[in-house]
Amino acid sequence: MSITFARTSRPDALSGSAQEALPDLLVEIDSKRFPAVGDAPAHEAVRGFRLAARRGEFVAMVGPSGCGKTTTLNIVAGLDRDFSGRVRLPTAAGRDRPILGYVFQNPRLLPWRTVHQNLELVLGPDRDPGAEARIAALLDAMDLTRVRDQYPGRLSVGMARRAALARAFVVQPDLLLMDEPFVSLDELTAQRLRLLLLDVWSARPTTVLFVTHNLREAIQLADRLVLLSAPPTRVLADLPIELPRADRGDEAVVEAYRAELLGRGGPAFQLLG
């Protein structure tokens, strides 16, 4: 198996036409195989996957359970380098390496640190002069100021997820990876978190790869919808969400758009239905 991991850390360092021709995020996974372990045979989780996104674009990846969404995000994050293909990450001008944010299903806050300290920690020792103000603004936006000195064990599930969102944004990521961050929440809490996410993202548009099973959620949040196949996963359809953002708070409009998508037919949409 050939394994390559190539990324251009400074797209703006590329010259002339090469720079213009390349999208800001490029993911090409020729193949990702998991080796045999014990009685479990080796299997290919991803094959021929290609995704490109421009800077600041919000892309939702929707696919059936077990199709390889998390595997793909882990490859993009650099957590899994055992694949053949390449990943090129967006990087802000002036940075010598891309900064990534990763929001998991589980908030993964450090239990022995307060909410405020959890945010501070990801900034590391060389935090920029604006960091403290950014933490305060994010805690405020997420309605967490009054619990900033609480430990995660004292937070509600919704608060913990809001803290995880704030932590992802505090590093000002070039790319934000989100793996079903609002799954298994009650719909009211999930909806509140989606609106908070959109508020923070519109204030500083970051390229987002958002994995979800929920087509309504994808329609509400994303600029583009990428539908994935059953394993080995590949892109079945890649389409813009042509619904004005101002209308997406209206459940009936989102539902009508979802029904229209499902009505288009073809294997990608049957999979969703």
Ligand SMILES: Nc1ncnc2c1ncn2[C@@H]1O[C@H](COP(=O)(O)OP(=O)(O)OP(=O)(O)O)[C@@H](O)[C@H]1O
């Ligand atoms: N470490 C591993 N070793 C072997 N197989 C794995 C490993 N991790 C994932 N897989 C397999 O790879 C396939 C894709 O898994 P992955 O977790 O990426 O899917 P997913 O689309 O994120 O699933 P879900 O929607 O249920 O969270 C599955 O068949 C899974 O069993």
